[in-house]
Amino acid sequence: MNEKDDKEIYELLKRSITPVVDTELRRDLWPEMLKKLSQQPARVPWFDWALAAVLGALLIVFPGAIPALLYHL
Amino acid sequence: MELLQRFAAGDLDAFEVLFRQHQKEVYAWVVRIVRDRGIAEDLTVETFWRIYRARARFNPEGNFQGWARRIATNAALDYLRSARHETELPEDLPSRPEPDPAVRRETREQIRGAFRQLPAKYRLVATLALIEEEPYNKIAEATGLSAGLVKIRVFRAVRMLRKTLSSLAVPLGANK
Numbered sequence: 001m002n003e004k005d006d007k008e009i010y011e012l013l014k015r016s017i018t019p020v021v022d023t024e025l026r027r028d029l030w031p032e033m034l035k036k037l038s039q040q041p042a043r044v045p046w047f048d049w050a051l052a053a054v055l056g057a058l059l060i061v062f063p064g065a066i067p068a069l070l071y072h073l
Numbered sequence: 074m075e076l077l078q079r080f081a082a083g084d085l086d087a088f089e090v091l092f093r094q095h096q097k098e099v100y101a102w103v104v105r106i107v108r109d110r111g112i113a114e115d116l117t118v119e120t121f122w123r124i125y126r127a128r129a130r131f132n133p134e135g136n137f138q139g140w141a142r143r144i145a146t147n148a149a150l151d152y153l154r155s156a157r158h159e160t161e162l163p164e165d166l167p168s169r170p171e172p173d174p175a176v177r178r179e180t181r182e183q184i185r186g187a188f189r190q191l192p193a194k195y196r197l198v199a200t201l202a203l204i205e206e207e208p209y210n211k212i213a214e215a216t217g218l219s220a221g222l223v224k225i226r227v228f229r230a231v232r233m234l235r236k237t238l239s240s241l242a243v244p245l246g247a248n249k
Binding site: 005006009010012013014015016017018019020023024025026027028029030032033036037040 | 085089092093096097100101104105108110114117118121122125180181184185188199203204205206228231232234235238
């Protein structure tokens with residue numbers, strides 16, 4: 001195993017898998033984008049769910065905090 | 074308000090303008106990683122979907138093109154991870170030059186097969202660095218790695234390829 005072997009692998013790779021030349025986009029993808037935007041339901045971020053769970057747990061453990069929470073809402 | 078500020082604020086018209094401005098370069102970057110037009114189109118849309126969802130985190134003073142390329146690279150990497158064992162390297166995608174006829178077809182197939190077996194993160198950097206000959210700095214920026222780590226991954230990818238080809242008894246020296 002040496003640098004010469006690595007160079008040989010590199011050369012073989014270059015000769016077996018060639019670079020892509022045609023990278024031109026053939027069509028406008030905006031209609032696809034709009035479709036995806038309209039299909040995706042509004043998702044609640046995981047952080048919001050975690051926050052709600054923590055709040056719910058706190059209210060179960062400390063029910064006396066419910067009036068204070070309602071007051072501050 | 075500037076275009077990027079409007080986009081960050083959730084303006085769909087601003088997003089459309091940015092989409093139309095950058096879809097070609099995102100596609101061109103992704104197609105060189107996944108080497109399949111249809112998949113690259115899907116991943117371009119997926120990239121902009123991720124961009125749209127993350128708009129609130131985008132700094133309007135920042136570089137949208139670089140940010141988009143990084144998200145596109147992550148989308149392509151996710152694809153390589155998920156499709157590692159199914160994806161072929163298409164023969165019909167126009168490339169330059171034609172594979173060297175001096176390299177025997179069987180050897181070529183073995184090399185392509187060994188390349189396909191590389192873990193996605195190594196295949197990504199090896200494709201960009203060794204096949205597409207992108208500079209290390211550009212790959213580093215697109216992957217969020219340091220240039221040094223990109224070099225290490227390329228080096229390891231070559232080592233893995235050599236190990237696989239040795240186990241297949243590919244006659245490395247006989248193809249020159």
